[in-house]
Amino acid sequence: MYHKAKKNKILTALSVLCCTSVLVLSGCATTTTAKTSSEIDPYEDFNRSMYSFNETLDEYVAEPIVDVYNWITPTFVQTGIGNFFSNLKDINVVINDMLQAKFLQSGEDTGRFLLNTTIGLGGLFDVATEVGLEKHEEDFDQTFAVWGIPQGPYLVLPVLGPTTGRGISGTILDTAANPASYVGYPIQALSLLNERANAESTLKVVDEAALDPYVFTREAFLQMRKNLITDGKSTLTDDTLDTDDSKAADKNSKSSINIDPAGFKQASDKFSNAEKSFNATARAFKAASDKLEPSAK
């Protein structure tokens, strides 16, 4: 994915992040459901210039390197490298499963990490997916969202690409929780390169489908994040999908004291389900170990 490639963990960029997060925290106080684009993206002019800066950087620096990388690196090696870094991120996934009270999923993801680290030769092979332990995507930004922290403004950072006020804090913690962040620049460069190479097809979609690539990227990024945060359950409550008539939607957007009820309900559901999840976790661990056994033979 494009944003991920750019969003990746370069330590030098952390200093940029820290500076910007101060700037950002001042701006994340509103919690209305139907926001206009200027509320979601108050720094559009700045973001647009960062977007073009990143595009240029991508075109003249990243793309030529990735072309060479694609040419000299066989696909199976690229997949292996991708798997390796993805496996390290699963530690972060487990932490965030727990923080969001998804105990069943945390059991599965722990099993996944153990399986891939051992039988998958340190994560080079994703054997867990093949036995039915699918990869989940969880991170600190999603956890913060589940806890009810508002999204904050949309931002495009130099090199790192699209994020939000909340996403910046999330990325700092994600970086801290990722072992790959502590091993030195060559490894991080490899991770970044590999992700950018895998993003080729996504980038093509933006180029080909977008009338305004900046807005397209912003909308797609925010919707994808929302989908991850709600684990795919947000679609029906989303006002932008209401095609009944556009006037109704406009009316909604005018009532400004409109605290996001979905967020609260979701958080309370999460906690009331926690107890059930404890029982399920035990089962998940058992299921994971059952899955481990036959494949170990």
Next chain:
Amino acid sequence: MLNMLKNKSIAAFLCLFLLVVSFNAAQAAQEESAKQVVEKFQADLIAVMKQGKELGFKGRYDKLEAAITKSHDLNKIARVAVGKEWEKLSNEQQQKLVDVFSRLSIASYAYNFKDFSGESFKFASEEETTRGGAVIHAYLLIPNEKDVKFDYMLKKKGDSWRINNIIADGVSDLALKRSEYASILERDGFDALITKINEKIDHYAKQ
């Protein structure tokens, strides 16, 4: 005289027959459920993909034009895509927008679904929305790749169900378009929007 009477009764019978047939046909159309509309569209799409190479862009476009206009409410999609700007447009502009928008939608399908490598759609579930719409949840299964979740939002237009939004893995096509179009209309105006859409169509057609 008798002959005439006979002719008359034949004519009357014919009329009655036609009436019954057309009534039945109308009823059949009415009874086509939201799920059937979606599944018909998906089947049409897969059929076009299977013949994709032989048909070429133009061939795919023609086949998909029928499939899409039958199953989608393109008028409404175009209207919602420009949001409240719709009312500021003249009748002529509205017509023009619906026209280029329809061509863009069909062209992008014809461009993106050009060949077949074992894809199939699988129905998952169906639900009603609070405002009388329907949502069909389905998956696009691609061999060796992760399934893509497709949610089709439908509304009744007259007697038949029509798709007015598709959400792929949580990303709403209509919401994307609405943001893009609103932004272009606001920054560059109506003519620029039409020019950009036409450029896209040309780009798709050049494949």
